[in-house]
Amino acid sequence: MNTSSKFVVATHILAAIIIRQKVEGRPVPVKSNFLSDSVNTNPVVIRRILGKLREAALVDSKGGKEGGSWLTQSPENITLSTVYEAVEDGDLCRHHYSTPDQCCPVGSTIQDIMSGHLYEAERAMKASLAKTTLRQITEDIFERSGVNALLAAGKSYMEIAQMLRANMEVVN
16 A cells, blocks of 8 residues: 655655745745756656645746746745645545455444544644644754755855765765
8 A cells, every 4th residue: 555755745845945945045936847856756746746735825836947836925834734735635544445345343343443543643643744834844954954054154056956966976
């Protein structure tokens, strides 16, 4: 059984937009190709998730050479719960894909029994996500990645990107 990664990818996309704009020092539309490189996935996946984020009024986008995507709200006002609800379809955990054997004592009762537990688990997860904003996530990223120190040293976005890529090539 697979779980969805849309929430994590959406958070990655939003964090990349915030970081790109902070490093540039101004609002900059961020292209889906840039985001797909950062996530290491197909640009179509990024555009689909951006579409869901646009429907939730978290980003806006413009096509063309000067186009891209940008936040429509302050990162302090966007919680991880909001991002999760914008991109994930359905419940955190799903019941069986087909109806279990109703003649079986387990099959005839398991879905009713599990419903309350799954509901409570999802409610607790969303409550936890609601406590964290995108600002908090990006500040943690700035610190852990060394971007804060590079910005303080006066490095440009391109210099930071090149340095981070060079470090990754050394590690790999």
